[in-house]
Amino acid sequence: MYRYDEFDARFVNERVAQFRRQVNRRLAGELTEDQFRPLRLMNGLYLQLHAYMLRINVPYGTLASKQMRKFAYLARNYDKNFGHFTTRQNLQFNWIKLEQVPDILQHLADVEVTGIQSSGNCVRNITADQYAGRAKDELADPRVYCELLRQYSFLHPEFSYLPRKFKIAVTGSPNDRAAVAVHDIGLRMHKNEQGEIGFEVLVGGGLGRTPYIAHAIRKWLAPEDLLAYVESILRVYNMQGRRDNIHKARIKIIVNQMGIDKYRELVDKDFEFTKNGALKVPDDEVERINAYFAPPQYEKLEDQTQALAKIRSGDRAFDRWMRGNVIEHKVPGYAIVNLSLKAPGKTPGDITADKMDAVADLADRYSFGEIRVTHRQNLVLVDVKQSELYELWHKLVELGLATPNLGLLTDIICCPGLDFCALANARSIPIAQDISRAFTDLDELQKIGQFTINISGCMNACGHHHVGHIGILGVDKRGEEFFQLTLGGSSDQHASLGDRLGPGLPQAEVPAAIRKIVDTYLVVRQQQERFLDTYRRVGIEPFKAAVYGEESQAA
Amino acid sequence: MALVKNGELATSSFVDASGAESIPPTGPVIVSLDQWKAHRDELVKRGTPLGIRMHSDQPPELIAADLPHFAVVALEFPKFRDGRAYSYARLLRERYGFKGELRAVGEVLLEQLFFMLRTGFDAFDIQSADPLKDYRTALADFSVWYQPTADGRPTAMQLRRKH
Numbered sequence: 001m002y003r004y005d006e007f008d009a010r011f012v013n014e015r016v017a018q019f020r021r022q023v024n025r026r027l028a029g030e031l032t033e034d035q036f037r038p039l040r041l042m043n044g045l046y047l048q049l050h051a052y053m054l055r056i057n058v059p060y061g062t063l064a065s066k067q068m069r070k071f072a073y074l075a076r077n078y079d080k081n082f083g084h085f086t087t088r089q090n091l092q093f094n095w096i097k098l099e100q101v102p103d104i105l106q107h108l109a110d111v112e113v114t115g116i117q118s119s120g121n122c123v124r125n126i127t128a129d130q131y132a133g134r135a136k137d138e139l140a141d142p143r144v145y146c147e148l149l150r151q152y153s154f155l156h157p158e159f160s161y162l163p164r165k166f167k168i169a170v171t172g173s174p175n176d177r178a179a180v181a182v183h184d185i186g187l188r189m190h191k192n193e194q195g196e197i198g199f200e201v202l203v204g205g206g207l208g209r210t211p212y213i214a215h216a217i218r219k220w221l222a223p224e225d226l227l228a229y230v231e232s233i234l235r236v237y238n239m240q241g242r243r244d245n246i247h248k249a250r251i252k253i254i255v256n257q258m259g260i261d262k263y264r265e266l267v268d269k270d271f272e273f274t275k276n277g278a279l280k281v282p283d284d285e286v287e288r289i290n291a292y293f294a295p296p297q298y299e300k301l302e303d304q305t306q307a308l309a310k311i312r313s314g315d316r317a318f319d320r321w322m323r324g325n326v327i328e329h330k331v332p333g334y335a336i337v338n339l340s341l342k343a344p345g346k347t348p349g350d351i352t353a354d355k356m357d358a359v360a361d362l363a364d365r366y367s368f369g370e371i372r373v374t375h376r377q378n379l380v381l382v383d384v385k386q387s388e389l390y391e392l393w394h395k396l397v398e399l400g401l402a403t404p405n406l407g408l409l410t411d412i413i414c415c416p417g418l419d420f421c422a423l424a425n426a427r428s429i430p431i432a433q434d435i436s437r438a439f440t441d442l443d444e445l446q447k448i449g450q451f452t453i454n455i456s457g458c459m460n461a462c463g464h465h466h467v468g469h470i471g472i473l474g475v476d477k478r479g480e481e482f483f484q485l486t487l488g489g490s491s492d493q494h495a496s497l498g499d500r501l502g503p504g505l506p507q508a509e510v511p512a513a514i515r516k517i518v519d520t521y522l523v524v525r526q527q528q529e530r531f532l533d534t535y536r537r538v539g540i541e542p543f544k545a546a547v548y549g550e551e552s553q554a555a
Numbered sequence: 556m557a558l559v560k561n562g563e564l565a566t567s568s569f570v571d572a573s574g575a576e577s578i579p580p581t582g583p584v585i586v587s588l589d590q591w592k593a594h595r596d597e598l599v600k601r602g603t604p605l606g607i608r609m610h611s612d613q614p615p616e617l618i619a620a621d622l623p624h625f626a627v628v629a630l631e632f633p634k635f636r637d638g639r640a641y642s643y644a645r646l647l648r649e650r651y652g653f654k655g656e657l658r659a660v661g662e663v664l665l666e667q668l669f670f671m672l673r674t675g676f677d678a679f680d681i682q683s684a685d686p687l688k689d690y691r692t693a694l695a696d697f698s699v700w701y702q703p704t705a706d707g708r709p710t711a712m713q714l715r716r717k718h
Contacts, residue, residue: 007711011699018696039666151701157673158645161638238642239614273650278703285712
């Protein structure tokens, strides 16, 4: 993992001291709330329905065990004993007092964690494939470039007051687990015709009330030009992005208004000036950072396929978990283990202080002390010996972190919704809980197969509903909560936006509607086809008929 | 209006006529882009130092060719949240080579000064009871930076590579 050097450490400590002053000025009345808001947001502090919420960065989803223990400490001492992992691979605390925030940030700075730019109209936490550096299907490790972007974006003097927030995601694998096509900038590592690894650069993707899949602005970018090219994209956006209407201020709007060709032309014109300047990334800096991401001291092991098969044949529950939650590692004898934060009836992404500590202990014992956070709101131990999987599984079962539902229907993405969020129109958490309680039969879940349900409590789409195979959007109709279903969304390398199924449903009818959609799918699917592929083949009509009845279809 | 310039309190010798109906006949004056376009020849002929005040929707390329005429370019922050002028400042310094006074005007507040300094502003029309104190406070916040800009402050990356 990356470790701060003296400069990083000094910078973060100075940032805490600065925010302490800003909080004091606010408390003394020297700053109006209007003036204070962007300052607190750029340190991750929101004012929610009931209290302040603090959003803490987990840069590109990587976390050390001591950092997780610090989260547990903060949850106990400054919050109500739990935290919530988000779709930006971040952690949120929901019950924070303003006066205590500088102390909390100092605690975090002590373990090299920040809330810098986890909110605000600036470049947000850089996200990445949660299996970066470990996945067998990976072309190159994206973390060094994520770290370069993290440093480059922190308190950028030119881009701290952008028209709107700005999100960047990076994948080093052709199988996109980082949803790069729905980001303001999406970076895909791939080889050009000469066999050199670089980036395909996508721009203008995003969800919210005007969802777009990103456009390719550049087919291949040399890694050394990454910062210069990103700077040019940001500069054009900072000058041209709309500032008259907050709902039209994201880069996706301006890219789609002027067209990707025009946007590319403006960026290329600026890039002529930036590309040979001070932003060129020197090889030695890449090497310096890459050294932090060197693989841990793996033992020379062999794959344990046969030994595991033997245990699996005698223990059905373990077998199920192995099939669902354990993923191939690129090093023989090791495995990637996903910890589900989606137990039946629980809030997706929530974790208690005690479990944070327990996960930190397991990471130290089984996985070189490292934990990953996924944008689907689960945790990962990325370096587990195959010979220790059975032992680890028992411990995870005890902790309630072994629900074998990774990538299945109850592996639901869910925003905090109206239970916490000041923007929400509807309660999203109870919907997630209801669905997870309606589908508890593990055999059935496996039969249904790969399935994503994404739930947002309002059109801001923090729960990524547009790109769920089933998306659920909470809306307010004359003071009552309704839920709008969309089908066919996806955030992978074949990203698509879901289509609206029909009129919104009351909360009580949502689980039954999901059931009808699933039943219809099981009837019309061919062989082992995923729901998404079935949907793409047969279209929306059979599902519409199943949920709303034949008569509504005629109407 | 108290101005902080190059780290000291200063009094502007320029009359800001950019919002006025007429331009004073003599003395250093700051005009708007519209006034400049309408009275370019007279302004050049009068031989007094000139400044121009640009709105946040007026990018510097509109005056790139005229820059030699200006001792002062004032960039407006109509709201502190409007960040366009940070880009304009960098373009003026780094791309168009403007060496004169680059003045931040409008809603110029303590907590934004650090960004303004780094993008190339050297004069600040700070809205505060004690502008110099605010300026010094903002300047003392950080001793390390990540982004290379024309202010020449060495970045963390440059400092590391010297080691």
